[in-house]
Amino acid sequence: MAVTDDAILRVKEMIVSGELKPGDRLPREADLAERLGLSRNSLREAVKALSLVRVLDVRQGDGTYVSSLRADDLLGALSFVLDLHSGEDSVQEVLEVRRILEPAAAAMAAQRIDDQEVIALRELCDAAAAAESVEELVEHDLEFHRRVVQASGNAYLAQLLDTLAGPTVRVRIWRGITQASAVDRTVAEHRAIVDALAARQPDLARSWSTVHVAGVEQWLKDLA
Known part of the structure; x- marks a missing residue:
């Protein structure tokens, strides 16, 4: 050492x-x-x-x-580190981390989310379905993930995943442009996650969240 x-x-x-x-x-x-x-x-x-x-x-x-x-103090520097490593390989690694952490956050959210937040998430799904551009869809996608993680009640996890979201924005936009089923699939998987949260089923929320993030990860691997 x-x-x-x-x-x-x-x-x-x-x-x-x-x-x-x-x-x-x-x-x-x-x-x-x-x-x-x-x-x-x-x-x-x-x-x-x-x-x-x-x-x-x-x-x-x-x-x-x-x-x-505090979470924002300790994790605030992370975005700077990620910006220095913004190549395709590092985005793949960010997606791998998201696939590990976001399902855990969704499972926690299923135990803590309130009815008003469920309603807000359903409204985001509707807005995403009506989006008139890929950029607008991605904005709704980012907000959806942010609110699910916030519903976990863990500030450190929310801050970390919010920071990790930034490097994947371009990947999400490019997928929306090039993959014909991306919009419908994104909205459908978001609705499935919300249904699991509303039913207070942590394992189901974890599973759908894993499927959702893994889909983007696999798409990027297939491009390689």
């Missing part, structure tokens, strides 16, 4: 263990380096790396603090 990676791991362990809590100020660099058995340079690099992903907050002239560790 590289020295800097080891330093990052040691600082992270202090946070995970609760030794350092959100809002806590880190000990002086020299003291912390000695305590962890690290060089000051490797500790400095670790602090820099952890500040880039918003785990630590470096305040000039004041010190270094553990961030609030």
Whole structure:
């Protein structure tokens, strides 16, 4: 393990263990380096790396603090990372992650969603069916997925999946243009997901969500 990676791991362990809590100020660099058995340079690099992903907050002239560790703080930098890796292979990997996480979110939503949100999702399905352009359909598609995940009640999961949605927008639009059945299939699968949510059936919601995301993933693989 590289020295800097080891330093990052040691600082992270202090946070995970609760030794350092959100809002806590880190000990002086020299003291912390000695305590962890690290060089000051490797500790400095670790602090820099952890500040880039918003785990630590470096305040000039004041010190270094553990961030609030809120979902939007920790995941906000992820969109920047994804933008640096926007090729076809990385989009495929994003879709793989969505296929793992979105069905879990849908299953959670089936246990927590309220009747008003079900109504709102049905209205989005109707709007998607009446969309006059692929771009409009994709807008409704993005909003549908966002609201299903929000209904899971897990802010970290919602923030993460919202960030992952961005790199797949162009893929969704291109599929809508080139695949004749894409619009009808998208709307039909959305309605099936809503029916499962309305029936409060987590396993069925998970299954339909898996089918839905996997369809886009398979279409992209077939293009390769």
